[in-house]
Amino acid sequence: MKHIPLFIFPILFVSGCFGPYIGSVGSTHQHATFKVYLDGNGLNLLNPKYMVKSQHVHMEGEDADTIHKHATGVTLGYFFKTLGMKLDNSCFTTDDGNNYCNNGDKTLKFYVNGVRSNDYDQHEIFNNEKYLISYGNENDSEIQKQIDSVSNPVG
Numbered sequence: 001m002k003h004i005p006l007f008i009f010p011i012l013f014v015s016g017c018f019g020p021y022i023g024s025v026g027s028t029h030q031h032a033t034f035k036v037y038l039d040g041n042g043l044n045l046l047n048p049k050y051m052v053k054s055q056h057v058h059m060e061g062e063d064a065d066t067i068h069k070h071a072t073g074v075t076l077g078y079f080f081k082t083l084g085m086k087l088d089n090s091c092f093t094t095d096d097g098n099n100y101c102n103n104g105d106k107t108l109k110f111y112v113n114g115v116r117s118n119d120y121d122q123h124e125i126f127n128n129e130k131y132l133i134s135y136g137n138e139n140d141s142e143i144q145k146q147i148d149s150v151s152n153p154v155g
Contacts, residue, residue: 022056022078023071024071025056028069029068030127032067032069032131032153033065034065034067034131034133034150035133035149036092037132037133038094039100040136045083046062046064056078057069057071057074057079057082058070065150065151067125075121075124076119077122086121087121087133088121089118089120090108091108108120109135110132110133111131112129113130128152128153130151130152130153132150
């Protein structure tokens, strides 16, 4: 049996506690776009309280559709956390505490570039990607309209 030096345990513990590694500010510069629909209604994030909440990742100016990523390793979960919101594979929680969780006929769905994904909060944001987060009981046609409403990333 091999022995692991005791000084390794704190390193393993700390790295496991804080989730994925986020690089330093300036380690990348990428843009992605997104929309959030809750029960068929678009979530309005065009409010100064949501702009430039983190140097690692943010929205800025008059553009609430574009995510500006300035550090490697940044996930959608981290992005929403900077806004006081939470995203996981079963719930989206707004900053005012409203929970939109899977229940019966209403479900939370996540799409990357129009393709359904199960990554949700674990999805690392990458350049030129388009994200849709949708909660409700929309049919395929309604989901497609929501996907089509996500603008193309610029820059």
